[in-house]
Amino acid sequence: MEFRKVLGLTTGLLGLLAGLAVAEIPQANATPGPPGNKPGTLAGAAAHSGRYFGTAVTASKLGDPAYTTIANREFDMVTPENEMKLDATEPRQGQFVFTAADRIVDWAVENGKRVRGHTLLWHAAQPGWLQSLSSSALRQAMTDHINGVMSHYKGRIYAWDVVNEAFADGTGARRNSNFQRTGDDWIEAAFRAARAADPAAKLCYNDYNIENWASAKTQSVYAMVADFRARGVPIDCVGFQAHFGSGNPYDGSDLRTTLRNFAALGVDVQITELDIQAAPPATYAAVVNDCLAVPRCAGITVWGVRDPDSWRSGETPLLFDGNGDKKPAYTAVLHALRHGHHSHHGHG
Numbered sequence: 001m002e003f004r005k006v007l008g009l010t011t012g013l014l015g016l017l018a019g020l021a022v023a024e025i026p027q028a029n030a031t032p033g034p035p036g037n038k039p040g041t042l043a044g045a046a047a048h049s050g051r052y053f054g055t056a057v058t059a060s061k062l063g064d065p066a067y068t069t070i071a072n073r074e075f076d077m078v079t080p081e082n083e084m085k086l087d088a089t090e091p092r093q094g095q096f097v098f099t100a101a102d103r104i105v106d107w108a109v110e111n112g113k114r115v116r117g118h119t120l121l122w123h124a125a126q127p128g129w130l131q132s133l134s135s136s137a138l139r140q141a142m143t144d145h146i147n148g149v150m151s152h153y154k155g156r157i158y159a160w161d162v163v164n165e166a167f168a169d170g171t172g173a174r175r176n177s178n179f180q181r182t183g184d185d186w187i188e189a190a191f192r193a194a195r196a197a198d199p200a201a202k203l204c205y206n207d208y209n210i211e212n213w214a215s216a217k218t219q220s221v222y223a224m225v226a227d228f229r230a231r232g233v234p235i236d237c238v239g240f241q242a243h244f245g246s247g248n249p250y251d252g253s254d255l256r257t258t259l260r261n262f263a264a265l266g267v268d269v270q271i272t273e274l275d276i277q278a279a280p281p282a283t284y285a286a287v288v289n290d291c292l293a294v295p296r297c298a299g300i301t302v303w304g305v306r307d308p309d310s311w312r313s314g315e316t317p318l319l320f321d322g323n324g325d326k327k328p329a330y331t332a333v334l335h336a337l338r339h340g341h342h343s344h345h346g347h348g
Contacts, residue, residue, distance in 0.1 A: 042319075042330075043076035045337035049292060050345040052077040052299030053337070054116065056273070059083050059100040061309065062107055066324050071305050077158070078108040079116040079272070079301055081311075085125040089149050093129045093141065096148045105156060116272070116301065117153060119161040119206065120146050121190050123177035131178065139182045143193045150197035159202035159237055161272070162194045163187050169209055172216030187224065188233050195234035206239035206272055209248050213258040222262060229265050237268040237298065242287060245277030245315060256290040263296035273303040275310060275317035281332035284319070288336040295343045 046053040054077025061067045071078075082088060083100040090096050108115050121142055133141055150160065166187055168175045179186050187205070194203050205225065210218040221238070228235045240259070244250045259269045271291055276283050291297035304310040306320040319330040 040334075042074045042334060042337065045334055046299065047076070048338070049343070051291065051297070052114065052301075054078060054113075054299060054301035055305055056081040056301065056303045057104050057108070057305075058309065059103040061305075062103055067305055067309070068107075070320055070324055072111050076113050077116060077299060077301055078104060078113050079118045080104045081118075081304070082125070084118055084149065085122065086130060086145065087125045087127045090130075090145055091127050094144070094148075096152065098152055105153065109156065114158040115153075115156065116270075117149075117157040117160040117201070118272075119164040120149060120194065121162065121179060121186075122164040123166075123175055123179065126178075134178065135182060138178060139186065139189070142179065142182070142186065142190065146190060146193045147197050150194060150201070154198045155200055157198065157201050159204050159270070160194060160198075161206035161239055162203050163190050164206045165208065166205075167207060167210075167217050167220050169217060172218075172220035174220075188228065191228070191234050202236040202268065203234055204237040204239045204270065204272075205235060206241065208241035208243055208273070211240050211242055211244075211248070211255045211258055212251055213254050213261065218258060222265075225262065225265050225267060229267070235267060237270055238262050239270045239272035241273035241303075242271050243273060243275055243303070243312075244283065244287075245312075245317070250276065250283050250287065252286060255287065256293055259290060259294040259297055263294050268296050268298045269294060270298050271300040274300055275303045275312065275315075276329075277312075277315040277317055279317055279319065279327055279329040281328045284329040285332040285336040285340075288333050289340045292336070292340040293343055295345060298345055 042053040053075055055071060055075045056079045057071060058081045080101050083104055088100060089098060105115050130141060166175055166177070166180070167173070174180050174184070191203055205221065207217070207221055209215065210221050212218055225235060225238060262269050271287065274287060288300065291300055302318060304318050306322055306324055307313055307316045307318050308322045310318050319327055319333060321327055
């Protein structure tokens with residue numbers, strides 16, 4: 001601003017500006033802004049190519065300053081680890097409980113982060129009342145659950161894992177769940193209900209062991225997404241959990257091929273629950289580079305903050321150790337995000 005224009009401002013406005021400037025200083029220390037502004041962080045580095053870098057968060061750990069310091073500094077996307085699952089959100093039919101999930105969503109929003117909703121329909125973590133239903137009563141309860149949870153969070157969730165893990169390992173057939181027994185169209189019905197409940201949220205199908213393009217399970221999910229896209233069933237994204245280890249080894253060329261092929265159907269792809277047994281730096285960097293190479297790969301979420309926070313803590317699969325220190329894998333990921341071949345992610 002030119003000096004003479006400043007002189008032209010009223011003293012009242014100058015006073016206000018001075019007050020704002022003073023108020024700004026302690027605030028900046030108390031609540032860091034969005035990590036996208038910080039180049040020396042995972043989220044900051046990912047933001048250069050229009051991607052996010054997220055983590056799974058557990059409500060009970062939000063009182064632990066060592067935990068929240070890292071979670072707030074490094075990540076700009078949050079997935080509730082268990083707090084949005086069926087047993088947590090609708091413990092009794094028609095009675096929704098959002099206390100723990102709200103803690104996470106409120107914390108995320110206060111700290112300038114977005115939220116991935118996880119998950120609306122899943123064969124696991126079902127309350128007893130839901131397990132006792134079948135046929136049309138179960139189908140109605142599935143729709144009611146989607147409506148109840150999504151309406152509570154309407155406009156606050158970036159993307160929902162509408163359906164989680166609906167295909168079987170090995171054969172790639174549909175998983176024989178109580179949901180599946182309501183009829184083969186249950187996944188389509190779920191996505192249509194979800195679009196109506198919150199038109200602004202991206203709707204994802206999420207699964208594990210679908211990173212390898214040649215596997216029957218991957219091919220089955222691909223066929224479903226292709227069919228949905230051809231028939232106008234609303235689906236915006238596919239989540240690849242990417243739990244890598246001896247049981248599901250990372251294949252160098254393969255994940256990238258899979259991401260590209262799904263993206264070519266016109267959906268975003270996301271790495272949603274990344275953790276790698278023993279956290280080998282080269283493998284972590286390779287997964288990041290796979291996402292960076294695919295324009296429609298929107299971002300990456302690691303499944304937990306520190307090794308002890310992991311569901312597979314014995315395998316030390318995350319980027320921070322129990323002391324909250326950065327592991328070699330962290331450095332490899334940060335370097336890949338900064339220097340990898342960035343193909344810019346276009347939103348929409």
